[in-house]
Amino acid sequence: MTREERRAWITSRLHPIADYDPSLANPLRSDFDLNPGLKVDNPHALRPAAVLVGLVEHDDGPTILLTRRSDTLRSHTGQIAFPGGRCDPGETPWGTALREAQEEVGLDPAHVTVAGLLHGYQTVTGFHVTPVVGFIDPRATFTPSPEEVADVFETxxxxxxxxxxxxxxHREVPGGPRRHFYAMPWNDRFIWGATAGMLRSLYDALHDESGRTPSE
Structure with missing residues (x-):
């Protein structure tokens, strides 16, 4: 599959940003997908956030941009995550994703072509995250912000x-039920939780029921 064919295939499986309507954008995927017994809060009370699912278009095949959160952060310390964060009032999800990627890893928005959106994702911590898929020019450079990001890498x-x-x-939660989650360990990186859940959502969006890609 050529770069152009891959771009066309991925873009065709995403929700166009031109059709985005925040009033209708209830999350359809969540941390509760593998934990149906857990309580699901009112989705209208969730805090809006967005992440950049960035595909770096190298000649020898694309990679996905990921970060390891700083060890000094108050929450999700050291976990693997996409660049992203809370949406500012009136900000679009793609605006948030590009802004946060620039703040966290120094990614110039001019090096990103936004392809579309995945289904919203509800986290157990009360966020409605919109994954924004974008193609990143391989000439882009990354400079992690030490306050937020310990490392930036590509998988x-x-x-x-x-x-x-x-x-x-799964993990045992002290005083609570066992929590199940997706995990995608790669080398010494443990990709799990909401990040792995959104990657699984990308997989589901890209593949038909046979699990085959157009190149197979």
């Missing part, structure tokens, strides 16, 4: 989109 797209690498794991 092969083909690895993350291979369902054989989509593990289902």
């Amino acid at each position: 092969p797209f083909d690895f993350l989109m291979d369902p054989a690498n989509h593990q289902r794991q």
Whole structure:
């Protein structure tokens, strides 16, 4: 599959930003997908956020841009995440994703072509996250903000989109029920939780019921 064919295929499976309507954008995916017994809060009370699911278009195959959160942050310390954060009032999800990527890893928005949106994702911490998929020019450079990001790295797209690498794991929550989640360990990186859940959402959006891509 050529770069142009891959772009066309991915874009065709996403929700166009031109059709985005925040009043109708209730999250359809969530941390509760693998935990149906947990309580689901009112989606209208969720705090809006967005992340950039960035595909770096290298000649030898695309990668997905990820970060490891700083060890000094108050929440989700050291976890693997997409660049992203809370939406400012009146800000679009793609505006948030590009702004946060610039603040967190120094990614120039001029190097990103927004392709579209995935279904909104509800986190157990009370956020409605809109994953914004974008194509990143491989000439882009990254400079992590030390206050927010300990490391920035790229993981092969083909690895993350291979369902054989989509593990289902669980952890015991003190005083609560066992929590199940997706995990996609890659080398020494443990990609799990909402980040892995959104990657699984991307996989589901890209593949038909047979699980085959257009190149197969």
